[in-house]
Amino acid sequence: MKIVPVTAFPTAARVAAHRKMQDLLSWEIVKVRADEESGQPLVLSFPHRVLWISIRDLREHRPLAAAAELRAWRFLVMSGNRVAAAVQAWNDRGTWRVSSIHTGVTATRTVEALKAADNRVNAQAEPCYIWCRAAWTAALWLRPLDGKAGAVVKLPGTAPSSEDDFMANLRKRVEARQPWPVT
């Protein structure tokens, strides 16, 4: 098995994520529900790092490993094999707070992306969530633990790319934008 579970994570982040999800379960419109057919309960699991890439990193052509900056932790809400939501928690001046809960495709497609990336890497790797605000792009990165090549899958999606190709595509997307008139 190439993907290594993350065991060293801030437990306070998980506590904050758990409390928030527990609270939101009663909000009908959010639609995070256990799998009624299979009877699988909801569990909060799969902790992984949330790494940000800045527009400056792209413009300075930094490689992914050097550019990625830890900004938060992400947990999946699972119902059996199904991802029902993803919760992100960040450290706000010493207090862990939930910043966002995703119930859309960037959450529910995480497992497919994981499988696709797993087929690409040949080394032990840690799953990480990548967010590039400048290009409005989320991705799953299998970060190799031994310095070998990792793989990135844009979310939602199942097409793995190399770290360099991923960064090049982000850069291309950002540079393709033209200034917009003030409205």
Add this chain to the structure above:
Amino acid sequence: MDAYTHLLLTTSPLDLAEATGPTERGSVGVFQGQLQAADNWCWAAAAASVHATHLAASGGQSAPPTQCGIVDANLVGVGRACKDNAPGTACATVKEPGSRLSCVNEEMDREGFLHLALRKLDLLEGYVVLGAGGSLSVPGVLSATGLPLVVSDALDFDELVALVDSRRMVCLRIARGDYRHFVIVYGYEAFPDNDLLIWNPAAGPEVVDFEGFWREFGPFTHKIITRPLQ
């Protein structure tokens, strides 16, 4: 996930029975969100979502406009948005989240003005420029929408709550570097935290902490307020 159960060793069960706590929540009602059908069509998806929500709230029987139709109506003189835009075709809706329509004319995968698209649909009520260091209305000056120009300091959570309670959706324009995007606020939770329920045309529904919202999504440049649902 079967092959990855080793990744789920650290689990924390969630219990719906324990989920009821004191809350202050609200939403505009059933929201009909659409995912964007092309990379640059967040504005068209947002307009289609607002229109579809209005139709659903009013019990209307007519089909909401497609993103292809909205692009055609707003990016005039350039070309057709989609190769086949007939209702009921694969071009009419995006059924698979995250996938773009195969019939999009690549040359028409362009940015557009959401407020103008909403005005054409008669769904625009307010247009506010954010971040000008104060809140003021400019007498006699009309914005590009034809509505009075309003300049406001920043996003205010209580104001967003009041707008949602009055069944208005609020579209927020985000600008980061040269990147622009729209999200739609259609619900909130005011206790125990200040959270917003948003529709992100690129990803679907999200609950975001209001204070962290700016950090993760900002900065916001415009606030576009829709007409209230019936």
